[in-house]
Amino acid sequence: MSEADKTGVVKNIRNEQNAVVLELRGDIDMSRSSELREQILDVLQQKPAALVINMTDVAFMDSSGLATLVEAMQLSQRHGSSLRLTGLATRVRSVFEISRLDTIFEIYESESEALS
Amino acid sequence: MSSDSKLKPIEVKIVADPNYVSVVRSAVRSAAALVGMAEEDIDSVNLALSEAITNVIRHGYGGSCDEPIILNINHLTDDPDGEALEFVLRDFGKQVAPETIKSRDLDEIRPGGLGVHIIKSIMDEVSYDCAEEKGMTLRMVKRVKRAP
Numbered sequence: 512m513s514e515a516d517k518t519g520v521v522k523n524i525r526n527e528q529n530a531v532v533l534e535l536r537g538d539i540d541m542s543r544s545s546e547l548r549e550q551i552l553d554v555l556q557q558k559p560a561a562l563v564i565n566m567t568d569v570a571f572m573d574s575s576g577l578a579t580l581v582e583a584m585q586l587s588q589r590h591g592s593s594l595r596l597t598g599l600a601t602r603v604r605s606v607f608e609i610s611r612l613d614t615i616f617e618i619y620e621s622e623s624e625a626l627s
Numbered sequence: 628m629s630s631d632s633k634l635k636p637i638e639v640k641i642v643a644d645p646n647y648v649s650v651v652r653s654a655v656r657s658a659a660a661l662v663g664m665a666e667e668d669i670d671s672v673n674l675a676l677s678e679a680i681t682n683v684i685r686h687g688y689g690g691s692c693d694e695p696i697i698l699n700i701n702h703l704t705d706d707p708d709g710e711a712l713e714f715v716l717r718d719f720g721k722q723v724a725p726e727t728i729k730s731r732d733l734d735e736i737r738p739g740g741l742g743v744h745i746i747k748s749i750m751d752e753v754s755y756d757c758a759e760e761k762g763m764t765l766r767m768v769k770r771v772k773r774a775p
Contacts, residue, residue, distance in 0.1 A: 538652075541681045542645035571652070573677040574745055578738035585738075602670040609674075609748045610741050611733045 521550045522568060527626055529560035530595075536568035539576030547576065551583045555590050562587055563625045567598030577606055584616060593617065595625040634662050634702035634712075641680075641696050643688045643718070648680050651698055658700050659712060665774045672712070672769050675749040678742035679716050679765055687720030687763060694719055703768070710771040711751070719762035725755035 520543045522536040531554050539547060554562055564580070566572075580596070587594040597619040599607070607613040619625035639654045641647040652673045659669040680696060688694050701713040730744035747753050752768035 538649055540645065540648055540677055541684065542648065571673070571677075573674055573681065574739070574741040575681060577741065581736065581738040601667075602674075605671065606674060606745070609745050612736070615736060 519550075520547045524550075524554065527563070530563050530626055531557065531559040531561075532563045532565055532622065532626075534565045534568065538571040539569055539579075540571070540573045541575040544575040544579045548579045548582065551579070552586070555583070555586055555592060558590050559592055561593040561595055561626075563595045563597060563622060565598045565622050565625075566596060566600075566603060569598075569600065569603055572603045572606055574606065574610065577610060577612065580616070581612065595619055597622050597625040633704050634658060634700075636702075637700040639698045639700075641698075642693045643684045643696050643720075644691045644693070645681070645684060648677055648684075651680060652677060654698070655700070655714070662702055662710075662712060662771055663773045664712070664769075665772050668769065668772055671749045672714075675746045675767060675769075676714060676716075678745045679714075679767070682742045683716065683718045683720065683763075683765075686723075687718045689721070706768075708751075708770065711768050712771060714767045714769075716765040716767070717758065717762065719758075719760075722757045722761060722763060725757065725763075728755050 520535055520537060520539060521533060523534040525532040533554060584594045595617045599618060637658055639651055641650055655673050655676050656669055659672055683696055684691060697717045699715040703711040703713050728743060730747060731740040750767040751770050754766045756764045758764050
């Protein structure tokens, strides 16, 4: 287990069975979406069976963050990985709903469901 | 603040740097809470403002820079359509014809280009105008639904 930079968008990266769990934190907007993109690309290079993004500690996300996740989903499909999201607060989930992307992503209520 | 008093006008000025967008979100959250806006609507308005400022930085100024972005928040209490918060966002960047600013097709699954759609989905009124000398003015209005 490794703890990322305390001010970074990634709180923690863990290996769980065949999945990598990326725990995010704070606000995800234009100021941090490129950092998130780099972190996701690094994980996808490992070609995990699944990448679970836990957003329990994400208080706010705008379409900059959403664009990063759309790109991540498309890249994960090319790498043969499954991208799964969990821990979405109502205000974060609403960005997906307004953009009609809530049905495109695999969204789980809990991390254990996302890993099962 | 009591429910029958009027919020005094607020002006927030930042540089066009993505790191300062959260400062505007904090101000918008506080202003909306002062007029008693429902929490769900505060979250939505905050999202719309974040999208609007991001668009100014990305498209109006072509990236992060030290040019100004000014947000004015006005409490409309005499509006015939009901009490509302008015947000007027002013930049001094590139001008574009207002009629060309449109939402993109949501059936196309690709990163980016969702900001205008999100703003128009959330706000009750949205209008873009070219400012007199340079830059754009974006006026957004959100009716105040009070927290139960």
